[in-house]
Amino acid sequence: MSQNEGVAIIEAHGLTREFRVRDGRRKRLLTAVDGLTVRIEQGAAVGYIGANGAGKSTTIKMLTGILVPTAGSVLTCGLRPVPDRRRLARQVGVVFGQRSQLWWDLPVRESFRILAAIHALTPAQEASRTAELVEQLELGGFLSVPVRQLSLGQRMRAEVAAALLHSPRLVILDEPTIGLDVLSKQRLREFLVGERRTHGTTLLLTTHDMGDVERLCDRILVIDHGRLAYDGDLQGLTRTVGAERVLVVDLAEPVPDLTGLDDTRHLSSEAGGLRHRLAFDAEQTTAAKVLAAVAAQAQVLDLTVEEPDIEDVVRRIYAENR
Amino acid sequence: MAELARLRPYRAVLASRARAQRAYRTSFAVDMVSSMLVGIVELAEVWVLFTNVTSLGGMRFNQILLVFGMADIAFALADLSFGHLDNLPTFLRAGTLDAFYLRPQPILLQLICSDISLRRLGRAAVGGAALGIGLAASGVRWNLTTATLLPLALLSGYATFAALFVWAGGLQFFLLDGAEMTNAFVYGGRYAATQPASVWSRPLKVTFGFFFPMAVTAYLPAVTMLGLPGSDWLPAWLGWCAPAFAAWAWLMGLLCWRWGVRHYQGGGG
Numbered sequence: 001m002s003q004n005e006g007v008a009i010i011e012a013h014g015l016t017r018e019f020r021v022r023d024g025r026r027k028r029l030l031t032a033v034d035g036l037t038v039r040i041e042q043g044a045a046v047g048y049i050g051a052n053g054a055g056k057s058t059t060i061k062m063l064t065g066i067l068v069p070t071a072g073s074v075l076t077c078g079l080r081p082v083p084d085r086r087r088l089a090r091q092v093g094v095v096f097g098q099r100s101q102l103w104w105d106l107p108v109r110e111s112f113r114i115l116a117a118i119h120a121l122t123p124a125q126e127a128s129r130t131a132e133l134v135e136q137l138e139l140g141g142f143l144s145v146p147v148r149q150l151s152l153g154q155r156m157r158a159e160v161a162a163a164l165l166h167s168p169r170l171v172i173l174d175e176p177t178i179g180l181d182v183l184s185k186q187r188l189r190e191f192l193v194g195e196r197r198t199h200g201t202t203l204l205l206t207t208h209d210m211g212d213v214e215r216l217c218d219r220i221l222v223i224d225h226g227r228l229a230y231d232g233d234l235q236g237l238t239r240t241v242g243a244e245r246v247l248v249v250d251l252a253e254p255v256p257d258l259t260g261l262d263d264t265r266h267l268s269s270e271a272g273g274l275r276h277r278l279a280f281d282a283e284q285t286t287a288a289k290v291l292a293a294v295a296a297q298a299q300v301l302d303l304t305v306e307e308p309d310i311e312d313v314v315r316r317i318y319a320e321n322r
Numbered sequence: 323m324a325e326l327a328r329l330r331p332y333r334a335v336l337a338s339r340a341r342a343q344r345a346y347r348t349s350f351a352v353d354m355v356s357s358m359l360v361g362i363v364e365l366a367e368v369w370v371l372f373t374n375v376t377s378l379g380g381m382r383f384n385q386i387l388l389v390f391g392m393a394d395i396a397f398a399l400a401d402l403s404f405g406h407l408d409n410l411p412t413f414l415r416a417g418t419l420d421a422f423y424l425r426p427q428p429i430l431l432q433l434i435c436s437d438i439s440l441r442r443l444g445r446a447a448v449g450g451a452a453l454g455i456g457l458a459a460s461g462v463r464w465n466l467t468t469a470t471l472l473p474l475a476l477l478s479g480y481a482t483f484a485a486l487f488v489w490a491g492g493l494q495f496f497l498l499d500g501a502e503m504t505n506a507f508v509y510g511g512r513y514a515a516t517q518p519a520s521v522w523s524r525p526l527k528v529t530f531g532f533f534f535p536m537a538v539t540a541y542l543p544a545v546t547m548l549g550l551p552g553s554d555w556l557p558a559w560l561g562w563c564a565p566a567f568a569a570w571a572w573l574m575g576l577l578c579w580r581w582g583v584r585h586y587q588g589g590g591g
Binding site for chain 2: 068085087089096100105114118119
């Protein structure tokens with residue numbers, strides 16, 4: 001992978017996309033992506049996050065040649081997405097979490113065969129790549145089942161395999177883990193980590209799941225109203241916004257609000273003082289220390305730790321930039 | 323060889339679509355029969371008309387059968403291979419058109435080859451039967467001229483109807499709920515094509531004789547084959563121009579399509 005260092009796979013300069021939208025009777029200009037300048041190097045794993053409507057999907061569509069930018073320029077895999085769309089399609093794989101690219105009434109195996117023909121794979125390439133994906137994504141059990149009969153978890157794995165069948169250099173995943181259970185999410189993430197390690201594949205994913213970002217991405221881009229609001233790693237992001245974790249404790253006896261514990265902030269009490277929510281900064285203290293401090297004052301029956309969610313992080317970034 | 327390999331993606335999709343449709347035999351048989359019934363009902367409509375009149379627009383029933391058969395078989399085959407372009411609004415609304423952009427083939431070609439409605443063979447069979455009877459009973463004089471004109475007209479008719487579906491598809495990009503409007507000229511056009519164009523008013527002749535060249539798909543070639551004089555504004559020799567009209571329809575169809583795709587991508591237009 002080291003020889004790829006510095007090779008840009010996505011290079012956008014002032015990338016802008018406006019939409020004319022109807023606002024009652026008037027037409028209004030909506031800027032979905034506003035002067036986005038970003039460079040992503042080959043082999044990187046980038047999380048692209050932002051609120052709904054922040055411009056994530058519009059960006060992806062411009063990167064893959066589905067939409068023409070209003071202004072600015074972009075090179076994906078060194079190609080101009082719109083005029084070179086067909087050549088680009090051979091090097092990019094896209095997974096849409098909420099839109100299937102498979103044939104709903106065909107068995108998974110048949111969908112793969114068609115996609116292999118579409119991407120002009122040789123029989124040898126087709127056989128080895130299909131076998132690799134079937135093994136790693138554990139598709140063996142339902143290869144002959146029509147797509148419409150698959151569970152969501154199975155379907156997503158099949159979708160990912162379908163998008164990666166032609167061994168693209170760049171894989172773009174739009175909400176790949178949405179709606180999946182914990183185990184399915186975990187498996188999918190492990191597969192993507194492995195795919196990146198063995199093939200040096202570049203990953204760009206949009207997500208609302210902090211777990212995806214933590215486990216997959218070494219770089220994070222936050223987009224707000226079409227503008228880049230943050231570009232850096234996860235630690236930097238949480239440091240910038242000071243995202244706090246929250247310890248929720250259920251106590252045996254009701255106690256007054258647990259204010260005044262070191263490095264924590266009391267958020268709320270519920271059930272007449274039986275449940276307390278305490279926020280703390282992971283940089284300054286640990287969940288164990290906070291728990292010990294609580295245990296010194298009351299008997300703890302149960303606890304959960306809430307991670308900062310991505311919406312919260314994004315909201316804070318947005319608030320800071322205003 | 324390289325050309326053949328380039329067709330592989332399309333063949334793979336079409337073969338699987340055809341297999342999927344035949345997999346459910348009963349459902350396929352029902353579809354096929356109902357499509358055949360639609361054709362028969364439309365044919366019956368013409369027959370009912372002729373129980374009241376002996377001639378319409380200078381043509382007898384057997385001669386109308388020839389027009390009906392030529393138009394219907396060409397339309398049914400075009401519908402079989404291009405009719406699913408009508409589904410474009412569904413793709414647009416569900417956002418599934420994007421998937422076609424992510425594959426290394428031209429969008430229109432992918433869409434055309436994304437499905438095939440084999441049940442329309444039922445309709446084509448009715449058209450074929452009408453054409454057979456029409457040929458046998460209408461007094462076509464068999465010679466080199468008619469033997470050349472018939473396949474030429476059928477091919478051009480097929481191409482013209484196919485172009486109409488592309489034309490309508492291109493407009494769908496603008497009129498997300500425009501199927502009603504485009505159906506008016508696609509299915510209205512099919513209906514017009516099965517009529518003797520000689521009974522049309524002049525505005526109709528301009529619309530369905532030239533702009534959407536429906537009269538050229540069946541009526542005019544039939545008139546030429548039967549040695550009839552044609553009519554005002556639509557002389558019989560125009561039947562020989564069927565390929566030119568098909569080319570015109572494709573030109574308009576592709577222009578509309580290009581315009582639609584540009585609109586979708588937002589690159590002006």
